[in-house]
Amino acid sequence: MSAEYQRGLYEAIFRRRDIRKFIPDAVPDEVLARVIVAAHHAASVGFTQPWDFIVVRDTERRREVKRVFEQERVINAAQFTGDRLRKFLALKLEGILEAPLNLIVTCEPDRFGPAVLGKVSIREVEVYSTCLAVGNLWLAARAEGLGVGWVSIVRNETLGEIFSIPNHIIPVAYLCIGYVEAFPDQPVLESAEWAARMPARALLHFDSWKGSTESDGHTLADLVQSPEIWRGLFADAAPSDAEPRTVGTDVPNAISKPRGE
Amino acid sequence: MSAEYQRGLYEAIFRRRDIRKFIPDAVPDEVLARVIVAAHHAASVGFTQPWDFIVVRDTERRREVKRVFEQERVINAAQFTGDRLRKFLALKLEGILEAPLNLIVTCEPDRFGPAVLGKVSIREVEVYSTCLAVGNLWLAARAEGLGVGWVSIVRNETLGEIFSIPNHIIPVAYLCIGYVEAFPDQPVLESAEWAARMPARALLHFDSWKGSTESDGHTLADLVQSPEIWRGLFADAAPSDAEPRTVGTDVPNAISKPRGE
Numbered sequence: 435m436s437a438e439y440q441r442g443l444y445e446a447i448f449r450r451r452d453i454r455k456f457i458p459d460a461v462p463d464e465v466l467a468r469v470i471v472a473a474h475h476a477a478s479v480g481f482t483q484p485w486d487f488i489v490v491r492d493t494e495r496r497r498e499v500k501r502v503f504e505q506e507r508v509i510n511a512a513q514f515t516g517d518r519l520r521k522f523l524a525l526k527l528e529g530i531l532e533a534p535l536n537l538i539v540t541c542e543p544d545r546f547g548p549a550v551l552g553k554v555s556i557r558e559v560e561v562y563s564t565c566l567a568v569g570n571l572w573l574a575a576r577a578e579g580l581g582v583g584w585v586s587i588v589r590n591e592t593l594g595e596i597f598s599i600p601n602h603i604i605p606v607a608y609l610c611i612g613y614v615e616a617f618p619d620q621p622v623l624e625s626a627e628w629a630a631r632m633p634a635r636a637l638l639h640f641d642s643w644k645g646s647t648e649s650d651g652h653t654l655a656d657l658v659q660s661p662e663i664w665r666g667l668f669a670d671a672a673p674s675d676a677e678p679r680t681v682g683t684d685v686p687n688a689i690s691k692p693r694g695e
Numbered sequence: 696m697s698a699e700y701q702r703g704l705y706e707a708i709f710r711r712r713d714i715r716k717f718i719p720d721a722v723p724d725e726v727l728a729r730v731i732v733a734a735h736h737a738a739s740v741g742f743t744q745p746w747d748f749i750v751v752r753d754t755e756r757r758r759e760v761k762r763v764f765e766q767e768r769v770i771n772a773a774q775f776t777g778d779r780l781r782k783f784l785a786l787k788l789e790g791i792l793e794a795p796l797n798l799i800v801t802c803e804p805d806r807f808g809p810a811v812l813g814k815v816s817i818r819e820v821e822v823y824s825t826c827l828a829v830g831n832l833w834l835a836a837r838a839e840g841l842g843v844g845w846v847s848i849v850r851n852e853t854l855g856e857i858f859s860i861p862n863h864i865i866p867v868a869y870l871c872i873g874y875v876e877a878f879p880d881q882p883v884l885e886s887a888e889w890a891a892r893m894p895a896r897a898l899l900h901f902d903s904w905k906g907s908t909e910s911d912g913h914t915l916a917d918l919v920q921s922p923e924i925w926r927g928l929f930a931d932a933a934p935s936d937a938e939p940r941t942v943g944t945d946v947p948n949a950i951s952k953p954r955g956e
Contacts, residue, residue, distance in 0.1 A: 435703065435706060435707070435837075435838050435839075435840065436703075438699045438700070438703060439699070439702065439703030439706050439707070439838065440703060440838045440839065441700065441703060442696065442697075442699060442700030442701060442702060442703020442704050442706075443703050443704050443706075443707045443834055443835065443838040444729075444733065444835070444838070445696060445700050445703075445704075446696070446700070446704045447733050447736055447737075447831055447834075447835065448736055450736075450738065452738055463914045463915045463918050464918055464923075464924050466915060466918075467915055467918035467919045467921070467924050468705075468924050468925070470895060470898075470899070470915075470919055471895055471919055471924075472705065472708050474893075474895045474898065474919075475708055475709055475711075476708075476830070477711065477713055477833065477845065479845075479847050480884065480889075480890065481882055481884035481885060481889060481890040481892075482890070483890075483892070483893050483898075485898060486898050486899075486900060486904075487898055487899055487900065488900040488901070488902070488903070488904060488906075489899065489900070489901050489902070489915065490902055491901075491902065492902040495902060495903070510812065510813070510814075513809070513810035513811075514810055518810075522812060525812075527812075527813070546890070548774070549774035549775055549779075550774075551771065551783060551786075551788075551884070551889065552771070552788070552847040552848055553771075553847065558819075558822070559847050561819070561823075562822075562826045562829075562867065562868075565823045565826030565827060565830070566826060566827075566829070566830045566833075568823075568827070569737070569738075569826070569827045569830030569831065570708055570830065570834075572738065572827075573704055573708075573831075573834070574704065574705070574708065576696075577696050577700065577701045577704040577705070578696075578701065579696065584738065584740075586740055586813040586814065586820050587813055596903075597902075597903045597904055598903045598904045598905050599904045600904065603904070606823065607823075621742055623741065623742035623812070624742060628741070628742060628812065629741065629742040629743070629744075629807070631742075631744070632735075632744050634731060634732055634735050637731075637735065637744075637746060637747045637748055638731070638747075638748055638750065639747060639748065639749040639750070640749070640750050640752075641749070641750070641751055641752065641753040641756060641858075642749065642756070642857075642858045642859045643747075643749060643858055643859045643860045643861065643864070644859050645749075653724045654724045654727060654728055654731075654750065657724050657725055657727075657728035658728045658731055658732055658735075660728070663725050663728050663729050663732075664729070
């Protein structure tokens with residue numbers, strides 16, 4: 435792929451955010467259609483394509499979801515105390531009613547019968563596939579300028595009731611989708627100092643869980659921390675980037691720092 | 696984002712394949728580093744970043760994985776009979792030893808303690824996050840010209856033993872990674888007539904599982920099937936595409952068909 439195409443993919447990945455603030459502008463059907471087709475082209479175990487998409491615009495059902503969310507949020511809050519609790523309560527965690535639409539991505543295990551190529555040993559593989567569809571959808575939305583927020587504080591049984599989802603179908607992701615005023619430079623939970631981005635080198639192992647070094651392991655561990663690996667793709671464009679607002683500290687350093695810094 | 700960047704993202708999505716045939720060329724550390732950083736920038740519940748990456752080059756361990764795979768493949772095969780079984784046995788399902796490297800993506804639930812923002816109701820959310828990391832990795836690899844194959848026919852306990860993975864760490868994805876002779880036009884399981892791509896419109900619901908129509912639902916259902924939604928992004932480039940080999944029937948029609956067909 436050309437450097438431009440590569441950069442397009444990496445731009446979507448590094449500038450994607452979990453969005454909770456939306457503007458009310460409607461999402462054109464054509465844009466939504468592209469985003470859904472992108473999701474449908476995710477990998478799936480045995481090519482089972484286990485996903486479905488429930489497009490939710492109905493306000494009454496969304497109010498019910500919001501009501502359940504508020505209850506669950508209190509339960510979630512009860513895990514935290516002191517400063518951590520104060521921070522939690524200050525965070526806006528969803529845009530269920532503000533977003534012009536919500537979208538539920540579900541998983542139907544054994545869609546074509548119980549015999550699935552690749553599904554002997556790992557029972558959750560179809561749910562994994564559905565997550566890949568959510569990932570594609572999220573990145574395509576970002577490329578289209580659409581924000582997506584994943585609301586995980588809501589019970590599957592309740593979603594099943596509100597949306598008449600059959601018992602054998604798993605609601606994997608409840609998403610809020612819409613245009614945004616801005617994509618934050620950093621993940622919201624990072625700028626709110628809820629958690630920090632882990633250094634990538636801390637996540638690397640070589641040949642076994644205990645193998646933190648190997649002959650060439652040091653090289654890779656250095657490289658994942660290095661802005662140098664992005665120079666070819668990003669550096670020239672960075673200083674004169676047309677969208678300085680979205681060039682943030684969360685993207686690899688080479689994106690936001692001019693060459694030579 | 697510019698149309699070029701958007702196209703880059705969609706190219707990666709539509710041309711990504713589950714690869715089982717690799718050429719032995721080494722993957723440069725710099726390329727592997729970019730792909731891993733892309734994975735690390737996936738969304739995660741409560742910004743927990745629950746993933747780790749075990750880079751596997753050791754041949755002896757890979758032989759053990761291959762041995763276990765072969766056992767599990769026999770179990771998987773036993774689900775099928777007749778023509779279906781013949782097809783199954785003819786499929787190459789992994790490139791564990793041929794690929795220059797394997798990569799295990801794991802999930803550590805409760806990495807920063809049991810209190811996780813967003814994790815009251817859905818226990819699997821950290822595994823979902825890990826799948827999003829795998830999705831990013833797969834797309835970044837495709838943009839870099841690297842093939843990735845997800846080997847799901849292998850037991851977690853066995854992986855845990857071979858790679859000394861602690862019990863509380865979940866091996867989510869066992870991946871084979873390397874350069875390829877070609878990215879097939881269609882998913883292998885589609886061209887082998889193992890399964891067909893489902894029509895996207897069959898996967899749409901409106902406002903509830905039973906809602907297959909709504910006022911504007913027909914429009915969206917038509918659009919997800921229509922090459923028209925891709926014209927602005929793909930049509931001009933399609934007839935003179937520089938890589939006709941990779942322009943396949945699996946990508947939206949507008950990519951492979953010149954305008955006016």
